[in-house]
Amino acid sequence: xxxxxxxxxxxxxxxxxxxxxxxxxxxxxxxxxxxxxxxxxxxxxxxxxxxxxxxxxxxxxxxxxxxxxxxxxxxxxxxxxxxxxxxxxxxxxxxxxxxxxxxxxxxxxxxxxxxxxxxxxxxxxxxxxxxxxxxxxxxxxxxxxxxxxxxxxxxxxxxxxxxxxxxxxxxxxxxxxxxxxxxxxxxxxxxxxxxxxxxxxxxxxxxxxxxxxxxxxxxxxxxxxxxxxxxxxxxxxxxxxxxxxxxxxxxxxxxxxxxxxxxxxxxxxxxxxxxxx
Amino acid sequence: xxxxxxxxxxxxxxxxxxxxxxxxxxxxxxxxxxxxxxxxxxxxxxxxxxxxxxxxxxxxxxxxxxxxxxxxxxxxxxxxxxxxxxxxxxxxxxxxxxxxxxxxxxxxxxxxxxxxxxxxxxxxxxx
Numbered sequence: 099x100x101x102x103x104x105x106x107x108x109x110x111x112x113x114x115x116x117x118x119x120x121x122x123x124x125x126x127x128x129x130x131x132x133x134x135x136x137x138x139x140x141x142x143x144x145x146x147x148x149x150x151x152x153x154x155x156x157x158x159x160x161x162x163x164x165x166x167x168x169x170x171x172x173x174x175x176x177x178x179x180x181x182x183x184x185x186x187x188x189x190x191x192x193x194x195x196x197x198x199x200x201x202x203x204x205x206x207x208x209x210x211x212x213x214x215x216x217x218x219x220x221x222x223x224x225x226x227x228x229x230x231x232x233x234x235x236x237x238x239x240x241x242x243x244x245x246x247x248x249x250x251x252x253x254x255x256x257x258x259x260x261x262x263x264x265x266x267x268x269x270x271x272x273x274x275x276x277x278x279x280x281x282x283x284x285x286x287x288x289x290x291x292x293x294x295x296x297x298x299x300x301x302x303x304x305x306x307x308x309x310x311x312x313x314x315x316x317x318x319x320x321x322x323x324x325x326x327x328x329x330x331x332x333x334x335x336x337x338x339x340x341x342x343x344x345x346x347x348x349x350x351x352x353x354x355x356x357x358x359x360x361x362x363x364x365x366x367x368x369x370x371x372x373x374x375x
Numbered sequence: 376x377x378x379x380x381x382x383x384x385x386x387x388x389x390x391x392x393x394x395x396x397x398x399x400x401x402x403x404x405x406x407x408x409x410x411x412x413x414x415x416x417x418x419x420x421x422x423x424x425x426x427x428x429x430x431x432x433x434x435x436x437x438x439x440x441x442x443x444x445x446x447x448x449x450x451x452x453x454x455x456x457x458x459x460x461x462x463x464x465x466x467x468x469x470x471x472x473x474x475x476x477x478x479x480x481x482x483x484x485x486x487x488x489x490x491x492x493x494x495x496x497x498x499x500x501x502x
Contacts, residue, residue: 156459160429163458163480168387171484175391203480214461221462 148217155213162206170199201336208340211271212323215347222265222351229262229301230255233294236273240281248286251277254293260374262301264352269372272348272356275341276305276368282335284309284365300354300371307367312360320358321346329362345370376400377422377495382412382438383456384430388479392425392456395484399492407431409438416448423495425487426473428457428464436471443472452498456487 173196176184184192214220237253244251273292280290288308295302312320316327324339349356353373360366379396383389384407393403404421406412408431415421424442428435435455442448455468460478468476474494477487 152461152463156461156464157429159460160458163478164385164388167458167480168385168391170480171388171391174483180394207480219461219463223462223465 151217152219155210159210163203166199166203166206170196170203173199205338208338208344211344212340220347220351222268224263224265226261227264227266229259229294232266232269233273233292233303236270236277237292239274240277244281244290247281249281249284250289252291254291256295259294259296259301262372262374264372268348272345272370273303275345279341280305280307280309283307283330297371299374301374302369302371305368306365308365311362311364311366312358313362317358317360321356378402378419379491380412380415380421380424381405382424382426382430382435384408384427391484392487395488399488409433409435412438420447421451423491424451424453425456426453428455428459436467439471439473452494454491454494
């Protein structure tokens with residue numbers, strides 16, 4: 099009889115234990131379900147924020163660039179005499195105004211690029227490209243600016259440079275930023291040389307200038323966002339401090355490297371190297 | 376000399392483009408939204424379409440999609456001319472069949488007209 103009682107007690111205890119375990123499991127599962135639902139909602143919310151950010155970047159790009167495009171084209175039309183001959187004074191004012199408009203376009207472009215980089219939406223559209231043609235094209239874009247500042251701008255491209263697979267538009271921006279800086283920070287009478295050569299399994303592009311250089315203490319920050327060296331600021335030249343950051347991002351996304359060798363008062367050499375394969 | 380349909384809602388922008396295209400001897404029809412563009416397409420098939428994307432009634436991509444689905448318009452070369460320029464947008468334009476995607480802010484009207492001339496030459500429509 100005692101053993102029967104014991105068995106009953108044990109069975110009841112087992113039943114009670116099972117019930118408690120079942121209840122605990124039920125509560126736990128319910129917590130997991132609630133957290134999963136909350137997580138799903140948070141993910142949806144983040145996706146929506148992501149979509150809204152992307153839409154904002156697109157719209158900002160369009161809404162800022164469109165009126166600036168119209169203003170730029172209007173300046174060109176006036177300078178070409180489409181509304182009548184302009185006198186010297188009018189030409190001077192229009193050219194300065196056009197210069198400011200183009201600077202504004204450049205700044206809008208840079209800010210949008212940075213927004214896309216931060217948002218990790220900065221993708222490459224790669225195609226096989228003749229490096230020499232790209233380099234010569236970029237130098238050509240800046241030849242007028244160099245002439246205005248009385249700076250000699252030379253280009254030297256090794257023959258038989260292999261083609262590389264790159265995003266042409268973005269490489270244009272990356273290299274363009276380096277050439278633009280080189281011209282901006284080189285005093286009149288100075289020299290900027292852009293050269294391209296093969297180095298083992300890489301194609302390298304160097305932009306060498308005889309400009310103000312970057313102080314030793316500033317060089318470690320040269321490719322950081324909003325970097326402007328102390329001597330560049332002292333020159334009162336315009337700049338957002340975003341160009342080198344964008345160039346570095348573009349080159350690194352291509353699996354390449356970018357480096358600077360500079361001496362204050364003597365000039366700088368920026369070197370981009372991109373893998374051939 | 377070719378017939379160009381310019382789909383652009385900004386009249387200041389279309390003023391310059393229309394003028395430069397006409398200087399080169401092209402006939403230009405300007406439509407400020409996709410409805411007007413479709414009306415123009417039905418009236419006469421152009422040799423080339425310059426298409427903005429942000430338009431008042433709907434996205435220019437929708438018009439491009441409809442053009443490529445229609446037998447009478449699918450062969451007309453379409454150049455997207457927009458100040459959008461993200462990779463996703465460029466890829467979408469190419470996927471839908473645009474022959475070129477030009478970010479307006481990066482070009483002068485003359486450069487755009489030169490690109491038009493190259494494309495027309497390639498499609499053998501210029502006279």
